[in-house]
Amino acid sequence: MATSTGPTEKPKTTDGRRLLAGRYQVGSLIGRGGMADVHLGTDTRLGRTVAIKLLRSSLASDPAFRVRFRQEAQSAARMAHPTIVRVFDAGEEIVLDERGVETQVPFIVMEYVDGKMVKDIISMGPLEPAEATHIVEGILTALEYSHRAGVVHRDIKPGNIMITRNGQVKVMDFGIARAISDSSATVAQTTAILGTAQYFSPEQARGESVDARTDLYSTGIVLFEMLTGRAPFRGDTAVAVAYQHVSEQPPVPSSINPKISPALDAVVLRALTKDRNERYQSAAEFRDDVQTAASGRIPQKKLPEPDFGATLFGAAPSDTLGASTAMKQLAADDYTIVRTQNRPPAVWIWSGILAVIVIVAAVVFWVVSLSPTQQVVDVAREVPDLTGATYDSAAEALRDLDLVVSQHTETSPTIAEGQVIRTDPPAGTRLAQGDSVDVYVSSGIAQAAVPDVENTGLAGAQEALTAQGFTVGSITRQHSPTYANDVVISSDPPAGTQLGEGSTVNLIVSDGVVELPDVRNLTIAEARGILEGPELGLRVTIGRTGGCGPQSDIVVTQSMPPGTVPQGSEIVIDYCDGT
Numbered sequence: 001m002a003t004s005t006g007p008t009e010k011p012k013t014t015d016g017r018r019l020l021a022g023r024y025q026v027g028s029l030i031g032r033g034g035m036a037d038v039h040l041g042t043d044t045r046l047g048r049t050v051a052i053k054l055l056r057s058s059l060a061s062d063p064a065f066r067v068r069f070r071q072e073a074q075s076a077a078r079m080a081h082p083t084i085v086r087v088f089d090a091g092e093e094i095v096l097d098e099r100g101v102e103t104q105v106p107f108i109v110m111e112y113v114d115g116k117m118v119k120d121i122i123s124m125g126p127l128e129p130a131e132a133t134h135i136v137e138g139i140l141t142a143l144e145y146s147h148r149a150g151v152v153h154r155d156i157k158p159g160n161i162m163i164t165r166n167g168q169v170k171v172m173d174f175g176i177a178r179a180i181s182d183s184s185a186t187v188a189q190t191t192a193i194l195g196t197a198q199y200f201s202p203e204q205a206r207g208e209s210v211d212a213r214t215d216l217y218s219t220g221i222v223l224f225e226m227l228t229g230r231a232p233f234r235g236d237t238a239v240a241v242a243y244q245h246v247s248e249q250p251p252v253p254s255s256i257n258p259k260i261s262p263a264l265d266a267v268v269l270r271a272l273t274k275d276r277n278e279r280y281q282s283a284a285e286f287r288d289d290v291q292t293a294a295s296g297r298i299p300q301k302k303l304p305e306p307d308f309g310a311t312l313f314g315a316a317p318s319d320t321l322g323a324s325t326a327m328k329q330l331a332a333d334d335y336t337i338v339r340t341q342n343r344p345p346a347v348w349i350w351s352g353i354l355a356v357i358v359i360v361a362a363v364v365f366w367v368v369s370l371s372p373t374q375q376v377v378d379v380a381r382e383v384p385d386l387t388g389a390t391y392d393s394a395a396e397a398l399r400d401l402d403l404v405v406s407q408h409t410e411t412s413p414t415i416a417e418g419q420v421i422r423t424d425p426p427a428g429t430r431l432a433q434g435d436s437v438d439v440y441v442s443s444g445i446a447q448a449a450v451p452d453v454e455n456t457g458l459a460g461a462q463e464a465l466t467a468q469g470f471t472v473g474s475i476t477r478q479h480s481p482t483y484a485n486d487v488v489i490s491s492d493p494p495a496g497t498q499l500g501e502g503s504t505v506n507l508i509v510s511d512g513v514v515e516l517p518d519v520r521n522l523t524i525a526e527a528r529g530i531l532e533g534p535e536l537g538l539r540v541t542i543g544r545t546g547g548c549g550p551q552s553d554i555v556v557t558q559s560m561p562p563g564t565v566p567q568g569s570e571i572v573i574d575y576c577d578g579t
Contacts, residue, residue: 138169
């Protein structure tokens with residue numbers, strides 16, 4: 001990180017353009033925010049186009065800011081990921097202002113991004129849910145990377161997110177909000193920062209310490225705004241908006257835009273939970289639920305799994321209102337790099353020209369002499385087929401290709417647990433160095449509990465089992481005194497058992513009859529106990545008959561012969577009355 005300390009004038013190139021740190025040529029203004037201006041620029045040392053952010057000189061008057069600014073810029077510069085705008089350099093330039101007073105101007109040199117800011121896209125109306133979920137997945141991928149690196153953004157908002165011409169999501173201004181919030185900013189600076197109050201988390205609005213979950217709340221606000229075209233909380237002042245973040249519930253997104261599914265409603269509302277312990281605990285968990293909702297399924301809340309160092313939870317210093325500026329980067333201008341050396345002798349010029357001619361001639365000869373089977377080496381990286389490999393071996397293979405790897409899990413009925421199911425982009429896709437590849441690893445067959453189908457009709461029970469992904473196996477008919485015909489008595493395995501998707505569940509179903517025994521020659525009391533008992537549940541009527549000998553309490557006849565009878569049947573048993 002370069003920090004210039006002189007001279008006390010505005011250095012210029014030979015064409016009159018301002019030069020920072022002796023190498024960065026400041027070009028046209030391409031963006032302006034409350035805390036900084038953004039210029040198109042050229043790194044004259046490397047000959048590349050950059051974006052140069054010039055922060056307000058009033059910030060640099062605070063020594064605490066200058067120290068924090070350098071630390072945060074260094075942290076941001078260490079992050080190299082396709083979804084994060086790179087920070088190449090940062091420092092302070094001492095210049096003379098219009099009154100001839102020395103002024104320190106903090107600056108940041110960043111990757112130039114040719115694209116649109118999300119805030120400009122939203123200004124044209126709500127995004128389609130598929131487009132909004134694609135963008136928020138990119139934001140969460142960037143946050144997952146930064147949180148693992150120990151960097152909390154603190155100022156996620158549409159003005160800090162860009163979409164390149166090929167659809168790549170780019171998040172910028174990591175660490176700048178912390179540098180500003182940790183310094184003793186003036187009232188005027190704080191007022192400028194309040195412009196981002198629409199994206200504050202409740203803990204930021206209360207002035208509490210922030211952590212990675214603060215970024216996830218702000219991302220939920222951005223997702224809400226992309227889906228509906230407006231922020232969930234609006235007010236005449238920043239204080240009014242901050243109060244709503246702390247005390248009011250956001251509207252359901254689908255109440256504003258009916259195109260939004262219940263699944264996306266659930267994801268947004270969980271991201272906007274006031275209690276940070278109840279909202280998403282990691283960017284990966286948030287992104288997994290977004291992907292689930294995008295497929296039309298409502299995510300099931302899971303116990304949080306740590307996704308990064310515990311220091312990101314509660315260890316950050318107390319945060320006040322913080323912000324960074326918006327940047328809109330358009331097409332690059334061409335600038336001339338200034339010669340800084342004396343003219344070389346003519347002999348060396350002609351020697352150089354001759355050497356170039358020889359090299360070009362050799363290359364042309366080599367290309368022309370290539371046989372049809374020879375091919376120029378393709379520097380693109382082709383995603384290999386990793387299906388069935390372990391995650392560790394798949395990750396190693398991709399990293400050997402200089403690709404960035406992100407792990408995800410999903411169930412699979414065919415791929416064993418711990419093995420790779422697929423990659424996104426798929427096998428055979430050609431990527432550039434540093435591109436990201438999502439690797440989906442099997443967590444095994446999806447598990448579900450056997451539903452309780454007892455006392456349910458056979459058809460309804462079969463439908464309930466099929467809906468849970470089970471296969472209906474054998475159907476066994478069984479006598480029952482209480483379950484009606486074709487009603488399920490029990491299942492095998494029993495209700496509540498956890499089984500893999502596609503497992504077989506057998507059913508025991510009532511046939512609506514009971515087995516009537518022969519109760520003749522039993523006493524009336526014995527016969528009645530058996531027939532009316534819980535095993536048969538029949539109705540008994542006592543009768544008497546004559547001509548059968550002396551009076552006795554022994555059953556001499558029964559109205560139905562032994563065998564199957566409908567449940568609840570009436571049975572008449574007679575005894576001899578001695579007449």
